Amino acid sequence: DTAVSQTPKYLVTQMGNDKSIKCEQNLGHDTMYWYKQDSKKFLKIMFSYNNKELIINETVPNRFSPKSPDKAHLNLHINSLELGDSAVYFCASSKDITPYEQYFGPGTRLTVT
Amino acid sequence: DAKTTQPTSMDCAEGRAANLPCNHSTISGNEYVYWYRQIHSQGPQYIIHGLKNNETNEMASLIITEDRKSSTLILPHATLRDTAVYYCIVGGNEKLTFGTGTRLTIIP
Numbered sequence: 001d002t003a004v005s006q007t008p009k010y011l012v013t014q015m016g017n018d019k020s021i022k023c024e025q026n027l028g029h030d031t032m033y034w035y036k037q038d039s040k041k042f043l044k045i046m047f048s049y050n051n052k053e054l055i056i057n058e059t060v061p062n063r064f065s066p067k068s069p070d071k072a073h074l075n076l077h078i079n080s081l082e083l084g085d086s087a088v089y090f091c092a093s094s095k096d097i098t099p100y101e102q103y104f105g106p107g108t109r110l111t112v113t
Numbered sequence: 114d115a116k117t118t119q120p121t122s123m124d125c126a127e128g129r130a131a132n133l134p135c136n137h138s139t140i141s142g143n144e145y146v147y148w149y150r151q152i153h154s155q156g157p158q159y160i161i162h163g164l165k166n167n168e169t170n171e172m173a174s175l176i177i178t179e180d181r182k183s184s185t186l187i188l189p190h191a192t193l194r195d196t197a198v199y200y201c202i203v204g205g206n207e208k209l210t211f212g213t214g215t216r217l218t219i220i221p
Contacts, residue, residue, distance in 0.1 A: 004156075033208075041198070043157065043211040056208055090156050097207060100145070104156030 004105035023091030032074035131188040135201030
């Protein structure tokens with residue numbers, strides 16, 4: 001079974017649209033994260049949730065809204081998509097708030113045209 | 114979080130030990146050293162972490178100098194599947210800050 005899964009794997013959409021990426025982990029972890037990896041391969045944290053509570057909210061446009069319905073899921077909703085949002089988005093989880101060992105999902109490649 | 118400096122790229126012959134250095138001269142006393150790797154088109158993978166003592170697991174060994182200003186990740190018997198970008202990260206009480214890493218290429 002996949003530990004951290006993301007859907008969809010690929011997402012192609014037009015500017016101005018709203019889209020969501022889903023993430024699920026079956027590891028029983030309490031903390032989940034969203035990262036963005038841009039075309040230059042820089043990997044940056046966007047958000048983290050611990051037991052459904054927002055812990056980290058980096059300088060991310062408020063068009064990005066994470067939602068955690070339960071501690072096994074952390075979804076990312078993006079409003080009014082822009083060209084600069086094109087990137088690979090990774091979900092990750094860790095046992096607790098200290099990120100000693102994070103497990104990453106396979107990534108969602110978002111292309112905005 | 115403290116800044117890290119890694120070589121941009123390295124090569125290693127298959128079957129040999131790969132030694133990846135990392136400088137972190139501004140590390141503070143409670144900051145850990147983490148190593149992750151990212152194989153092409155995959156999500157990053159945790160390798161190992163340590164605070165002061167050397168650490169070893171089934172994937173690698175982490176050697177941290179006594180003054181904690183640098184460390185070395187050792188892959189004892191590199192295989193072609195170890196070709197990846199290796200990230201040395203310092204800090205991380207709540208988050209990991211990834212740098213540019215070292216692109217390790219294992220040569221057959």
